[in-house]
Amino acid sequence: MSVQVGLVGKPNVGKSTLFSALTLKPAEAADYPFTTVEPNKGVGHVRTECPCREFGVECDPRNSVCIEGNRFVPVEIMDVAGLVPGAHEGRGLGNKFLDDLRRADVLVMVVDASGSTDEEGRPVEPGSHDPLEDVRFLERELDMWIKGILEKDWERTARRASLEGLTVYEALEDRLSGIGVSREDVEKALEALDLPEDLSSWSEEDLEAFASEVRKASKPMVIAANKIDVEGAEENVERLKEELDYPVIPVCAEAELALRRAAEEGLVRYVPGDSDFEILDESRLTDEQKRALEFIRGIMEEWGGTGAQDVVNEAVLGAARRIVVYPVENENKLCDSEGRVLPDAILLEEGSTARDLAYKIHSEIGDSFVRAIVIRPDGSKDVVGEDYVLSHGDVVKIQTA
Numbered sequence: 299m300s301v302q303v304g305l306v307g308k309p310n311v312g313k314s315t316l317f318s319a320l321t322l323k324p325a326e327a328a329d330y331p332f333t334t335v336e337p338n339k340g341v342g343h344v345r346t347e348c349p350c351r352e353f354g355v356e357c358d359p360r361n362s363v364c365i366e367g368n369r370f371v372p373v374e375i376m377d378v379a380g381l382v383p384g385a386h387e388g389r390g391l392g393n394k395f396l397d398d399l400r401r402a403d404v405l406v407m408v409v410d411a412s413g414s415t416d417e418e419g420r421p422v423e424p425g426s427h428d429p430l431e432d433v434r435f436l437e438r439e440l441d442m443w444i445k446g447i448l449e450k451d452w453e454r455t456a457r458r459a460s461l462e463g464l465t466v467y468e469a470l471e472d473r474l475s476g477i478g479v480s481r482e483d484v485e486k487a488l489e490a491l492d493l494p495e496d497l498s499s500w501s502e503e504d505l506e507a508f509a510s511e512v513r514k515a516s517k518p519m520v521i522a523a524n525k526i527d528v529e530g531a532e533e534n535v536e537r538l539k540e541e542l543d544y545p546v547i548p549v550c551a552e553a554e555l556a557l558r559r560a561a562e563e564g565l566v567r568y569v570p571g572d573s574d575f576e577i578l579d580e581s582r583l584t585d586e587q588k589r590a591l592e593f594i595r596g597i598m599e600e601w602g603g604t605g606a607q608d609v610v611n612e613a614v615l616g617a618a619r620r621i622v623v624y625p626v627e628n629e630n631k632l633c634d635s636e637g638r639v640l641p642d643a644i645l646l647e648e649g650s651t652a653r654d655l656a657y658k659i660h661s662e663i664g665d666s667f668v669r670a671i672v673i674r675p676d677g678s679k680d681v682v683g684e685d686y687v688l689s690h691g692d693v694v695k696i697q698t699a
């Protein structure tokens with residue numbers, strides 16, 4: 299799958315609850331630390347406007363789903379074990395969870411905005427723990443993890459850069475490619491810092507600073523400020539927004555999970571990401587369920603929704619800078635060879651070109667690319683070359699030789 303989103307954070311903040319809500323896959327959730335040991339993997343979705351509305355056509359999606367003009371595009375979601383301070387030295391479940399994150403394109407740091415869990419995830423009085431501290435320590439754990447990987451074979455890396463004729467970039471990229479760090483990430487990190495060119499003269503601090511910049515470049519992050527249903531969470535949400543450079547999204551994972559399950563059972567009509575829901579058949583609900591749904595409605599009114607869908611959107615379309623485009627084979631009917639209208643929604647990195655899209659569809663289509671046609675909602679068509687930079691929402695036909 300194209301994009302992988304990793305849920306990270308200390309124990310007991312609601313990672314598995316959010317995971318279940320996003321994927322509707324069961325994952326054990328309980329009010330004690332280290333409920334999750336093995337990572338859970340599942341399919342969640344980015345929500346984006348489907349072109350079917352603007353084009354006035356009825357779509358027939360194949361790789362995605364359209365609900366009332368909203369296209370849901372699959373992404374991989376991974377829920378890993380909680381981490382505690384010192385994890386990079388083996389505390390708690392140690393580095394295991396970190397290794398599970400190697401392939402992640404973007405991280406969602408789940409924090410307990412209600413402040414009702416201490417730094418190791420043990421339940422405490424609501425409001426007594428500062429979630430900002432948890433963000434800081436998690437950043438540090440990630441940085442130390444990357445630093446550890448660099449340090450492991452540092453002398454050899456430094457030697458390769460000077461004796462084997464590799465550039466500094468190549469030597470560092472080589473060392474870090476296993477955790478999803480690209481050449482551009484390395485370049486970005488080195489540019490942000492003023493480090494000696496000779497790797498063998500890097501100090502501990504140099505390594506640490508570099509690890510931190512590489513982490514920011516290769517694992518962009520958003521904060522899911524969970525448990526907003528608990529009294530006092532609002533204050534923490536505001537503070538997190540003020541203090542942090544990451545996008546902070548207020549979330550009630552439990553509400554999203556309850557709504558999605560209720561929708562699955564046909565009790566409510568709820569499109570993930572909507573700011574409200576509709577009860578379908580009051581008579582099928584117990585009094586307890588009615589009360590729970592009214593409570594959820596109250597939270598959604600206050601916050602504009604449960605926030606769970608916003609987390610995925612902000613992570614993938616925001617932090618990970620992805621766009622969604624719609625390749626078609628017939629530029630008049632907007633369909634594929636089987637007549638399916640707007641069949642596929644493809645996630646690409648921002649800045650991708652028409653040729654990149656062609657290669658993403660099939661290497662042969664990439665090789666035999668001639669030109670592309672971008673189809674506009676008013677029916678007009680722009681013929682573009684291989685270097686055309688795609689926009690979010692583009693409907694494109696690739697012409698091959």
Ligand SMILES: Nc1nc2c(ncn2[C@@H]2O[C@H](COP(=O)(O)OP(=O)(O)OP(=O)(O)O)[C@@H](O)[C@H]2O)c(=O)[nH]1
Nearest residue numbers: 309310311312313314315327328332333334380551
């Ligand atoms: N009030 C409230 N509680 C929540 C919410 N989301 C999760 N919880 C509760 O928080 C506790 C921990 O949830 P989990 O999903 O197991 O947390 P986790 O981060 O996966 O925990 P570990 O696997 O131990 O790292 C459970 O009791 C959940 O019911 C929420 O939105 N509001």
Ligand SMILES: [Mg+2]
Nearest residue numbers: 313314333334
């Ligand atoms: Mg868990």
